[in-house]
Amino acid sequence: xxxxxxxxxxxxxxxxxxxxxxxxxxxxxxxxxxxxxxxxxxxxxxxxxxxxxxxxxxxxxxxxxxxxxxxxxxxxxxxxxxxxxxxxxxxxxxxxxxxxxxxxxxxxxxxxxxxxxxxxxxxxxxxxxxxxxxxxxxxxxxxxxxxxxxxxxxxxxxxxxxxxxxxxxxxxxxxxxxxxxxxxxxxxxxxxxxxxxxxxxxxxxxxxxxxxxxxxxxxxxxxxxxxxxxxxxxxxxxxxxxxxxxxxxxxxxxxxxxxxxxxxxxxxxxxxxxxxxxxxxxxxxxxxxxxxxxxxxxxxxxxxxxxxxxxxxxxxxxxxxxxxxxxxxxxxxxxxxxxxxxxxxxxxxxxxxxxxxxxxxxxxxxxxxxxxxxxxxxxxxxxxxxxxxxxxxxxxxxxxxxxxxxxxxxxxxxxxxxxxxxxxxxxxxxxxxxxxxxxxxxxxxxxxxxxxxxxxxxxxxxxxxxxxxxxxxxxxxxxxxxxxxxxxxxxxxxxxxxxxxxxxxxxxxxxxxxxxxxxxxxxxxxxxxxxxxxxxxxxxxxxxxxxxxxxxxxxxxxxxxxxxxxxxxxxxxxxxxxxx
Amino acid sequence: xxxxxxxxxxxxxxxxxxxxxxxxxxxxxxxxxxxxxxxxxxxxxxxxxxxxxxxxxxxxxxxxxxxxxxxxxxxxxxxxxxxxxxxxxxxxxxxxxxxxxxxxxxxxxxxxxxxxxxxxxxxxxxxxxxxxxxxxxxxxxxxxxxxxxxxxxxxxxxxxxxxxxxxxxxxxxxxxxxxxxxxxxxxxxxxxxxxxxxxxxxxxxxxxxxxxxxxxxxxxxxxxxxxxxxxxxxxxxxxxxxxxxxxxxxxxxxxxxxxxxxxxxxxxxxxxxxxxxxxxxxxxxxxxxxxxxxxxxxxxxxxxxxxxxxxxxxxxxxxxxxxxxxxxxxxxxxxxxxxxxxxxxxxxxxxxxxxxxxxxxxxxxxxxxxxxxxxxxxxxxxxxxxxxxxxxxxxxxxxxx
Numbered sequence: 018x019x020x021x022x023x024x025x026x027x028x029x030x031x032x033x034x035x036x037x038x039x040x041x042x043x044x045x046x047x048x049x050x051x052x053x054x055x056x057x058x059x060x061x062x063x064x065x066x067x068x069x070x071x072x073x074x075x076x077x078x079x080x081x082x083x084x085x086x087x088x089x090x091x092x093x094x095x096x097x098x099x100x101x102x103x104x105x106x107x108x109x110x111x112x113x114x115x116x117x118x119x120x121x122x123x124x125x126x127x128x129x130x131x132x133x134x135x136x137x138x139x140x141x142x143x144x145x146x147x148x149x150x151x152x153x154x155x156x157x158x159x160x161x162x163x164x165x166x167x168x169x170x171x172x173x174x175x176x177x178x179x180x181x182x183x184x185x186x187x188x189x190x191x192x193x194x195x196x197x198x199x200x201x202x203x204x205x206x207x208x209x210x211x212x213x214x215x216x217x218x219x220x221x222x223x224x225x226x227x228x229x230x231x232x233x234x235x236x237x238x239x240x241x242x243x244x245x246x247x248x249x250x251x252x253x254x255x256x257x258x259x260x261x262x263x264x265x266x267x268x269x270x271x272x273x274x275x276x277x278x279x280x281x282x283x284x285x286x287x288x289x290x291x292x293x294x295x296x297x298x299x300x301x302x303x304x305x306x307x308x309x310x311x312x313x314x315x316x317x318x319x320x321x322x323x324x325x326x327x328x329x330x331x332x333x334x335x336x337x338x339x340x341x342x343x344x345x346x347x348x349x350x351x352x353x354x355x356x357x358x359x360x361x362x363x364x365x366x367x368x369x370x371x372x373x374x375x376x377x378x379x380x381x382x383x384x385x386x387x388x389x390x391x392x393x394x395x396x397x398x399x400x401x402x403x404x405x406x407x408x409x410x411x412x413x414x415x416x417x418x419x420x421x422x423x424x425x426x427x428x429x430x431x432x433x434x435x436x437x438x439x440x441x442x443x444x445x446x447x448x449x450x451x452x453x454x455x456x457x458x459x460x461x462x463x464x465x466x467x468x469x470x471x472x473x474x475x476x477x478x479x480x481x482x483x484x485x486x487x488x489x490x491x492x493x494x495x496x497x498x499x500x501x502x503x504x505x506x507x508x509x510x511x512x513x514x515x516x517x518x519x520x521x522x523x524x525x526x527x528x529x530x531x532x533x534x535x536x537x538x539x540x541x542x543x544x545x546x547x548x549x550x551x552x553x554x555x556x557x558x559x560x561x562x563x564x565x566x567x568x569x570x571x572x573x574x575x576x577x578x579x580x581x582x583x584x585x586x587x588x589x590x591x592x593x594x595x596x597x
Numbered sequence: 598x599x600x601x602x603x604x605x606x607x608x609x610x611x612x613x614x615x616x617x618x619x620x621x622x623x624x625x626x627x628x629x630x631x632x633x634x635x636x637x638x639x640x641x642x643x644x645x646x647x648x649x650x651x652x653x654x655x656x657x658x659x660x661x662x663x664x665x666x667x668x669x670x671x672x673x674x675x676x677x678x679x680x681x682x683x684x685x686x687x688x689x690x691x692x693x694x695x696x697x698x699x700x701x702x703x704x705x706x707x708x709x710x711x712x713x714x715x716x717x718x719x720x721x722x723x724x725x726x727x728x729x730x731x732x733x734x735x736x737x738x739x740x741x742x743x744x745x746x747x748x749x750x751x752x753x754x755x756x757x758x759x760x761x762x763x764x765x766x767x768x769x770x771x772x773x774x775x776x777x778x779x780x781x782x783x784x785x786x787x788x789x790x791x792x793x794x795x796x797x798x799x800x801x802x803x804x805x806x807x808x809x810x811x812x813x814x815x816x817x818x819x820x821x822x823x824x825x826x827x828x829x830x831x832x833x834x835x836x837x838x839x840x841x842x843x844x845x846x847x848x849x850x851x852x853x854x855x856x857x858x859x860x861x862x863x864x865x866x867x868x869x870x871x872x873x874x875x876x877x878x879x880x881x882x883x884x885x886x887x888x889x890x891x892x893x894x895x896x897x898x899x900x901x902x903x904x905x906x907x908x909x910x911x912x913x914x915x916x917x918x919x920x921x922x923x924x925x926x927x928x929x930x931x932x933x934x935x936x937x938x939x940x941x942x943x944x945x946x947x948x949x950x951x952x953x954x955x956x957x958x959x960x961x962x963x964x965x966x967x968x969x970x971x972x973x974x975x976x977x978x979x980x981x982x983x984x985x986x987x988x989x990x991x992x993x994x995x996x997x998x
Contacts, residue, residue, distance in 0.1 A: 074718070074742060075714060160873070160875055161873070262862075262866060265823075281709070281829065282829050283714070284714060284742045284745075285711045285742075287715070368895065371894055382685075386685065387688065453720060453722075541708075541709065542719075545704070545706060556683060556709075557688075557707055560683035560684045560707075561684045561686070562864065562865040
């Protein structure tokens with residue numbers, strides 16, 4: 018039978034396999050590497066090469082470095098870089114500090130309603146960013162925000178202190194609309210896979226709960242924390258919707274807004290934008306190499322044959338902590354959902370004081386749009402296909418990186434990080450060149466398959482790294498016991514490994530679905546009139562300045578994603594370790 | 598238990614995958630990928646997919662022999678691939694053509710300005726000629742990207758085959774043949790919008806304080822002006838172009854550098870801030886948003902300040918793309934689009950400021966309709982090569998090149 022030599026970071030004794038089996042396994046891994054290199058690296062290389070083509074798009078060009086010179090002599094570039102890094106670092110620091118205790122409480126304790134609270138954080142991640150930002154403006158605007166208005170009714174408050182159009186306003190908006198929630202979503206499965214005996218040993222030795230959390234639990238989960246932090250940092254570096262809106266009055270520019278403006282000029286300057294995007298790769302690459310080195314140093318297995326998923330009793334803290342976590346979920350999820358839905362029924366979003374604040378016209382505009390039903394079906398197909406493809410492909414890739422001794426697995430890991438370092442608007446052009454310029458792929462052009470593939474490639478980093486961090490937690494003895502009992506590699510994978518990582522796979526499916534349903538940048542250049550999803554309809558409506566109708570589409574996307582998330586949670590939690 | 602449950606869920610997953618594969622294989626056909634034989638033979642060999650059968654037959658005989666002949670020719674290739682700007686307005690216009698000729702399968706895609714050029718050019722460079730015609734709200738993409746890349750066709754040649762009933766010079770302001778670039782003739786101008794002014798919220802700034810363009814650089818207005826992204830030719834730079842043309846670079850630099858204008862990338866947001874008084878002066882505002890707020894009782898004292906020398910014309914119309922895959926259908930569309938019916942549809946549906954050069958069509962947006970007897974009085978016509986020079990100068994100044 019064919020097998021792949023499996024290693025658990027030097028703690029697993031090498032297994033004897035036939036030379037033919039090793040060769041076949043290596044061939045399979047090399048095939049996967051080749052496919053990833055072809056689909057991921059090639060488009061990025063195309064962009065990089067074309068960044069050295071100087072001249073307006075479409076006109077005769079020559080090779081040179083002028084694009085790079087212009088990129089790095091942009092006005093206020095240093096300021097934008099400082100804003101980018103400072104905003105990203107600040108909100109990563111705050112969000113990880115807040116997310117870790119929340120994850121621990123949800124995954125490791127008997128908090129009432131913990132599964133639904135966790136789901137509340139999931140929903141926060143799926144909320145439409147633009148609409149949520151507009152909602153927070155309604156609350157924290159310095160001129161007529163609800164929060165300031167309420168405070169100014171107090172006799173000793175002359176002027177409300179909140180102003181969302183500031184540096185801290187941007188940080189706060191991100192924290193409330195996804196920075197914390199995405200970490201809770203991605204880290205809670207990792208916390209769940211922790212053997213309770215490790216915490217019990219710490220507590221039995223006299224350490225406090227907080228000390229146990231930060232001295233035992235956090236170090237054990239370091240690979241997962243590292244991966245999630247890097248992923249979140251990349252998201253933070255590339256975020257621009259919120260910065261575009263909130264940064265204007267204070268002239269807060271970040272890298273991503275500069276890249277966006279350069280890429281959307283006429284003619285678009287993709288070479289300059291690509292050069293600027295390489296800065297993100299430059300910032301992230303040391304982090305990527307560090308996490309590869311860190312994970313390879315020693316075993317980080319927490320899910321072994323002796324695993325016990327015992328929940329820590331909270332005792333008297335049970336309901337107070339429930340109130341705190343529920344309060345966070347309320348502010349981050351329930352309130353924005355209410356704002357988003359309310360906004361779809363408002364004549365002017367956020368203006369309650371006008372004579373006729375309520376209307377159904379946005380809903381009739383969307384439901385009456387001739388392309389709506391087609392777009393809805395397209396969304397289900399594209400997002401569903403992306404989810405299924407992602408779950409299968411990312412699991413295979415992650416398995417090769419973590420569980421095999423394949424000589425190029427670090428290279429494969431590095432390739433997988435690449436797509437996330439380029440903004441979607443630039444990656445979309447790379448994929449356009451890639452599919453049109455590759456004869457064997459050209460028949461895919463104009464089909465729905467290409468959109469599924471591109472959307473999946475857009476989530477390859479998050480998906481693969483998530484499964485990877487879960488696989489790192491699996492102890493080798495689980496698979497060893499299966500082999501020792503005579504099971505084949507395939508049987509072990511199907512009956513031991515996959516069920517254990519099922520929750521992580523479920524998360525990938527949901528995240529891939531959500532990302533594919535909402536993506537515009539990577540597919541705008543590839544979609545046709547027949548396979549345009551709801552996100553393109555939403556773009557059309559925003560181009561009409563019809564944010565109300567665009568929010569209606571956002572609600573549909575939210576409902577779709579929540580539905581899929583509920584199914585996936587049922588699938589993943591029932592099978593996964595600690596799922597209850 | 599886990600094993601049985603896992604098998605069940607695996608079967609569910611496999612079933613979903615099968616359904617997905619089935620759905621994808623039955624997905625509507627991709628747009629045609631090859632064109633008529635052309636100097637550059639397309640590399641993709643997939644033939645156009647057969648269109649759906651017509652639900653309603655077009656009228657037999659329109660009384661116009663040339664048109665009937667064109668309709669018959671279009672029946673042999675009853676597909677139209679048309680590119681427009683994003684928005685629901687162009688969808689409605691195209692839908693009117695579809696109502697008129699239901700036997701034609703209209704494959705319509707809306708593009709952001711920055712997306713159309715790269716897509717069309719990349720397709721053509723790989724031998725794919727997928728687009729018959731482009732109808733836009735401006736010629737920025739055509740002038741700055743498509744035409745220099747030689748991705749456009751000769752619309753005057755196409756128009757020779759279009760029945761002459763729509764080409765009556767007396768029905769078009771300035772005569773029928775008015776091209777974006779007379780040297781290239783890739784695009785026919787069918788519409789001029791007059792624009793160019795700045796908006797003031799009179800609840801905050803009185804008329805006595807600000808009523809002329811020269812007063813805009815008064816230091817007391819520093820930090821009080823919001824402008825919609827002037828870094829692009831499609832943004833607030835259009836309102837700045839006539840200022841550059843009439844008042845010179847020093848005035849423009851003073852406005853940009855000294856007045857600390859707030860650059861806003863979202864047009865609606867910029868307009869909302871002006872209407873609500875956060876930034877009481879606005880450039881590049883969206884009139885539809887202003888009307889929306891005023892209809893709800895907000896910003897009733899917002900007004901536009903215009904001066905004759907600050908006004909400019911925005912040209913838009915229809916563009917022929919290189920090697921259209923369905924030339925006869927494209928000509929049939931042109932005939933409809935240039936007719937009174939088509940131009941009325943465009944002027945009433947395409948956008949809140951759409952107009953037409955046709956003199957026998959109601960001016961649905963009079964404020965945006967120029968005095969056609971004085972077209973040459975406007976110094977800047979954006980969308981034409983001469984006008985785009987001014988736009989590019991503004992963008993260069995803004996981007997500090």
